[in-house]
Amino acid sequence: EAAVTQSPRSKVAVTGGKVTLSCHQTNNHDYMYWYRQDTGHGLRLIHYSYVADSTEKGDIPDGYKASRPSQENFSLILELASLSQTAVYFCASSDGTGGCAETLYFGSGTRLTVL
Amino acid sequence: DAKTTQPDSMESTEGETVHLPCSHATISGNEYIYWYRQVPLQGPEYVTHGLQQNTTNSMAFLAIASDRKSSTLILTHVSLRDAAVYHCILRVVQQGTGSKLSFGKGAKLTVSP
Numbered sequence: 394e395a396a397v398t399q400s401p402r403s404k405v406a407v408t409g410g411k412v413t414l415s416c417h418q419t420n421n422h423d424y425m426y427w428y429r430q431d432t433g434h435g436l437r438l439i440h441y442s443y444v445a446d447s448t449e450k451g452d453i454p455d456g457y458k459a460s461r462p463s464q465e466n467f468s469l470i471l472e473l474a475s476l477s478q479t480a481v482y483f484c485a486s487s488d489g490t491g492g493c494a495e496t497l498y499f500g501s502g503t504r505l506t507v508l
Numbered sequence: 509d510a511k512t513t514q515p516d517s518m519e520s521t522e523g524e525t526v527h528l529p530c531s532h533a534t535i536s537g538n539e540y541i542y543w544y545r546q547v548p549l550q551g552p553e554y555v556t557h558g559l560q561q562n563t564t565n566s567m568a569f570l571a572i573a574s575d576r577k578s579s580t581l582i583l584t585h586v587s588l589r590d591a592a593v594y595h596c597i598l599r600v601v602q603q604g605t606g607s608k609l610s611f612g613k614g615a616k617l618t619v620s621p
Binding site for chain 2: 397423424426428430433434435436437438441443451452483484485487489490491492493494495496497498499500501502
């Protein structure tokens with residue numbers, strides 16, 4: 394069974410509306426991450442968190458907020474959705490040891506379309 | 509993390525051995541080489557990693573050049589399930605800092621029956 398689950402799997406939002414993407418992990422991992430992927434491109438890091446109630450900015454945080462209410466849950470919030478935020482969003486977790494064997498475990502993604 | 513260069517795409521046939529190249533000419537001594545793969549409608553999946561020595565696991569063999577400026581992911585007896593985008597990524601390993609990887613476009617592997 395999937396250890397990182399995202400909801401919803403897809404969403405259509407209106408420009409200017411608020412969007413919340415949710416992620417839940419059962420890996421007992423300290424680190425969680427939000428990435429976005431645009432068609433034909435790689436993944437870019439938006440926000441990440443290494444402990445509950447704390448989040449950190451990634452490479453492209455503008456226009457996004459994140460929330461980590463518990464070790465298992467990590468949300469990505471678009472307060473005012475824009476057309477440019479149409480993308481596939483991936484959540485991931487890792488154990489946070491920073492060792493060479495640390496790997497990312499990804500969810501299946503949420504396809505967000507902003508109209 | 510330093511930049512890597514991969515071909516945009518590669519083609520193979522079921523049962524063949526595939527060599528996926530990755531160039532990382534400016535790699536630093538403390539950077540590890542990671543490979544992830546991504547199939548459509550899924551997030552990336554870890555394949556393997558290495559520092560200097562060749563490594564092997566159930567998914568692939570990673571050959572690293574002696575000067576570490578390039579590496580090759582070798583997939584043997586490929587099947588249709590191996591069709592994916594393969595990402596070659598460099599990462600500086602630091603204890604207690606997580607794994608904030610940067611993914612490029614990767615190389616799309618197509619496998620024909």
